[in-house]
Amino acid sequence: LDLPLFQLIPSQRQLVFRGDRLPLQCTASYLDSSVELQWHHNGHPVATQEDRSIFVEETLLHDCCLLTSEVILSNIN
Numbered sequence: 001l002d003l004p005l006f007q008l009i010p011s012q013r014q015l016v017f018r019g020d021r022l023p024l025q026c027t028a029s030y031l032d033s034s035v036e037l038q039w040h041h042n043g044h045p046v047a048t049q050e051d052r053s054i055f056v057e058e059t060l061l062h063d064c065c066l067l068t069s070e071v072i073l074s075n076i077n
Contacts, residue, residue, distance in 0.1 A: 004029040005066065022073045030060060030067040037069035046071055 009025045016022050026037050039046035039056060048056045053074035060067055 004031070016076050018077050020076045022076060023070055024073075025068060025070045027066055027068045030065055035067055037067055039069065039071045 005028060007027045009027075014022060024039075026039075028035065028037060037058065046054065046056060048054060055072040055074065056069065057072070058067070058069045
């Protein structure tokens with residue numbers, strides 16, 4: 001029996017500079033179809049906004065056992 005997993009990368013504070021790209025990744029055990037990962041900023045859901053260089057991607061990995069969601073902040077200013 002595998003224990004449930006929850007992992008956030010990077011797990012520590014990050015120093016970024018103007019123009020940098022910062023990917024944030026969350027991985028959790030996919031127990032059933034009710035499991036979902038959502039990103040929020042100031043209480044509001046985050047979705048892909050290409051015009052603001054924000055991208056959200058979700059994938060099911062490792063024999064359908066792990067769900068990964070990544071938000072990528074590109075060209076930080």
